Structures are given as C-alpha cells and as structure tokens.
Amino acid sequence: QKEVEQDPGPLSVPEGAIVSLNCTYSNSAFQYFMWYRQYSRKGPELLMYTYSSGNKEDGRFTAQVDKSSKYISLFIRDSQPSDSATYLCAMRGQGAQKLVFGQGTRLTINP
Amino acid sequence: DARVTQTPRDKVTEMGQEVTMRCQPILGHNTVFWYRQTMMQGLELLAYFRNRAPLDDSGMPKDRFSAEMPDATLATLKIQPSEPRDSAVYFCASGSWGGRLASYNEQFFGPGTRLTVL
Numbered sequence: 522q523k524e525v526e527q528d529p530g531p532l533s534v535p536e537g538a539i540v541s542l543n544c545t546y547s548n549s550a551f552q553y554f555m556w557y558r559q560y561s562r563k564g565p566e567l568l569m570y571t572y573s574s575g576n577k578e579d580g581r582f583t584a585q586v587d588k589s590s591k592y593i594s595l596f597i598r599d600s601q602p603s604d605s606a607t608y609l610c611a612m613r614g615q616g617a618q619k620l621v622f623g624q625g626t627r628l629t630i631n632p
Numbered sequence: 633d634a635r636v637t638q639t640p641r642d643k644v645t646e647m648g649q650e651v652t653m654r655c656q657p658i659l660g661h662n663t664v665f666w667y668r669q670t671m672m673q674g675l676e677l678l679a680y681f682r683n684r685a686p687l688d689d690s691g692m693p694k695d696r697f698s699a700e701m702p703d704a705t706l707a708t709l710k711i712q713p714s715e716p717r718d719s720a721v722y723f724c725a726s727g728s729w730g731g732r733l734a735s736y737n738e739q740f741f742g743p744g745t746r747l748t749v750l
Binding site: 529562563564565566567570609618619620622623624625 | 636663674675676677680682687688723725727729738739740741742743744
C-alpha cells in the first residue's frame with residue numbers, strides 16, 4: 522500500500538461547479554501538505570500548502586487538512602476550463618525535504 | 633524569470649543505448665531532485681542532492697542509473713543501458729533548503745524530458 526493514496530480519476534465536471542479533490546495518507550509524521558497543479562506537457566507547480574491541520578483559502582481554492590483522519594482535500598469554487606489539469610497532493614514530515622506524492626487526479630472542466 | 637531548464641525535452645532511443653538528461657537548477661538553489669513520472673506509478677523520487685552532494689538515491693535502479701552534479705549549475709541523470717521500461721517523463725526540480733522559504737521548501741520543477749526507449 523502506498524503512503525499517499527489519490528484517486529487518479531479522470532474527473533470531468535461542468536464549468537462553474539465546485540470540485541473536490543482528496544488524498545489519504547498513512548504516515549502520521551507528515552506535517553506539510555501541498556497541492557501541485559500540472560498542465561499537459563509541463564512540470565508540476567505549487568498551488569497551495571498547509572502546515573499541520575486546518576484550512577487555507579486562496580481565491581477560488583481552499584485546502585483542508587484533517588490529521589486525525591489522515592485526509593486532505595482541495596476545493597475549487599466556480600471552476601473554469603483553465604483549471605483543467607492534473608492535481609497532485611504531496612506531503613512531508615518536519616525537517617524532511619523529500620516529498621511523497623499522490624498519483625495525481627486528472628481534472629477536466631467542460632465549458 | 634528564474635526557471636529550471638531541462639534538456640532534451642524529448643528523447644527517442646533504442647534499447648541498450650546510453651541516455652543523458654541534463655538539468656540547470658535555479659541559480660542560488662542548493663537542492664536538486666530527480667523524479668520519474670509514469671501513468672502507472674505517478675511521480676517517483678529517484679535521487680536528490682544538497683550542495684552538490686548526493687543525499688539519497690534509494691529510488692534509483694543503481695545498476696543502470698547514475699546521477700551527478702558536476703557543478704552547481706548542472707545536474708545529470710544517465711541511464712546505461714536503457715530499457716523499454718525506462719520510458720517515462722523525467723523531471724528535475726530545485727529548491728532552497730534552509731533559506732527564506734524553508735518553512736515549506738517549495739520545489740520548482742522543470743518542464744521534463746520525455747524518454748521513449750524502443
């Protein structure tokens with residue numbers, strides 16, 4: 522079993538919908554949680570990060586971490602076709618530099 | 633606009649040939665990572681360096697893969713001999729460990745090298 526599990530999708534939703542992307546993990550030492558966005562033929566780029574539990578909001582994006590359930594989420598409000606990409610969760614422990622990535626969820630927003 | 637650059641962008645080769653991929657990290661970054669991405673396995677860490685010294689290469693098949701940093705502006709990943717199962721997209725990422733952004737240590741990814749071994 523992988524340390525980080527993420528449903529690869531694909532996920533297809535209409536423009537304007539609220540999108541929910543999720544990851545579960547098994548390592549309780551993880552403290553830093555990130556979401557990367559990867560467009561086709563590009564490298565991943567950091568979208569959001571959260572330290573420990575809680576919520577973080579940035580425009581239309583909200584990241585949530587529930588350490589008690591070992592579950593993290595990314596919500597996209599008012600989704601746009603330009604949000605179509607693969608979204609990867611990643612996490613690491615305190616003092617660690619190695620990131621452990623989820624499989625990535627391929628998301629398509631239909632106009 | 634500081635970016636990680638990788639060459640070549642695409643490489644098609646035949647089984648048994650040597651493949652060399654190059655990466656130029658962002659100037660001033662002291663940590664370099666090599667990843668491999670496939671549909672089946674996702675993004676896997678192969679190796680990483682800090683201040684040009686290899687810290688961890690446990691994700692790399694050592695019989696055929698090697699990674700080096702000849703200087704601070706160049707990282708290389710070599711496969712010799714290459715096999716069809718090595719077909720994947722290889723990413724280089726760089727970061728600044730212990731720097732201003734040390735709280736979450738963002739890794740900046742290059743555009744990747746798409747390798748196809750026939």
